[in-house]
Amino acid sequence: MGYFWYILINNIVPIGIMISIGVVMYKAFRLDIKTLSKLNFYVFSPALVFTKLYESEIDLQVLMQILLFFLLFFSLLYAMVEVVIRIKGIKGGMRSAMRNSVLFYNSANYAIPLNQTVFGGNAYTLSVQIVIMILQTLIPNTFGVYSINAHKSNLKAILKMMLSLPVIYAIPAAIVLRYFHLQVPHSVYLPLQYISGAFMATALLTLGVQLGAMKWEFKLFDVLTSNIMRLAAGPALGFLVIWMLGLYGLTAKALLLSCAVPTSLSSVLLAIEYDNEPEFSSQVVFSSTLFSMVTIPVMIYLLDFM
Template sequence: MTIFWHILWNNVLPLSVMIAIGIILQRAFSLDIKTLSKLNFYLFSPAIIFDLLYKTDISLQVIGQVLLFFMLFMLLQYVVLEIVVRLRGYQGGMRAAMRNSVLFYNSANYGIPLNQLAFAGNPYTLSIQVLIMMMQSLIPNTYGIYSVNAHRSDLRAIWRTIASMPVIYVIPLAFALRGMQVPIPSFIDTPITYLAGAFIGTALITLGVQLGSMKWQLRGSMLADVGLSCFLRLLAGPALAWIVVWCLDAWVMEISPLMAAALIVSSAVPTSLSSVLLAVEFDNEPEFASQSVFVSTLLSIVTVTVVIYMLQI
């Protein structure tokens, strides 16, 4: 029960307070959610990715192992999702919305604090989580943009949109500057630090604004869709991660118990705010995306605790 209350008090409740502030602000002032979305995509998200990749100590061996796990895990999730999408008969934007709600998970403002809690601030597990966060920032800005526009835009327009996303340039730049040990001048580093610190708050406020601007009608097909998304993200996700870790350890390479635990915990977090930002920015099922994030975050109080408890056993 100690882990449960710690996660509730230190992770979920702070997130919920920020979301509630966004809802209140939206009801009071009718904020422009498109502006908030652009601030997240083009400013705050690239800043936090650069800041963490440049400053976190990560070995080449860890990079290789984590990236191999991540690719196999995402592939397995995609296969399962494709089966579900076809069985449910989703069409158009709803196909992309369901995929995004499961494939994109909250590896930054939920995953990093959770990692530090579950592993007592271990720098090794933090480096693993930072790599997962890097990939979870890159994919929504590439595949995510393609998926929400593929049914209504030509390929050239989609590629122009993807090419305008700063994150795809920030990641190689951070690795290059770090690899060559190029120091960042303080007049640049300080603004990056400020912007990185603003990411979590702004993203959560954006989610709250979106939730505050819509009518809550979680019933019928919407209830079933959100429930299915939460099941696939919170329960099937860590189960599939365990399968990938077991297969890699058994047949490909030795994975330490600490890395295995960190990878599985990283897969157990709720749906990412990125799915909401994509839905809002490109007007693709924003109500479903917002409710999936909100409900999965609430349910994760229980599911994440169970995953950590099972790993301790």
């Protein structure tokens, strides 16, 4: 029960406050959602990825384990979503919206504080979560962009869109600088840190603005289907992959917990930026975050049996 109240007070309430501010700001000033979306995609997100990757410290062997886990987990999650999409007969832009709502999960502003709460501020588990966060930032900006535009644009146009996103270049730049121990000048790195620190706030405010603008006509069955796949089936598949790879200890626990978090704001930002089911995407993020108040404490309890 203690975990429930901790998650409510330290995860749900702060997120809810930021989202509420966004709703109020939209009602008062009719903020331009497209401008906020572009700030997230082209400024805040690349700065966050660059600084976290540049600062991260993790053993190469552990890094390879995490990458292998993520590849298998993401593949199984994708296969599950595709089966559900075909069974339900989902068409058009709703296919990619449903897919993104399950594949992209909140590995940053929800998962990082949750990780540090559950594991008592452990630096190792934090490094594991940061790797997952970086992967979960890269994929929406590559596969996510392709997925959401595949039904309405040709491959050349989609590739052009992806190559215009700064995060594509932020990742290799951070890796090269980190590998060769090249120091970024303080006058350059300081503003990057300021910008990356603003990512969470602007992303949550953007979600609030989107929620304030939408009609609230819930696609109830679709939203619940997404929530079940994200919050229940996702962790189950994560456990399966951990068992298949023979992972154990803190690595296994940190990875399993990372699979259980709600839908990422990335799905909303993609939906807004490319005008693809933004109301459904916003509803999924909102509802999955609320439902996680129940599912996350259950997951934390199960970690003790690993």
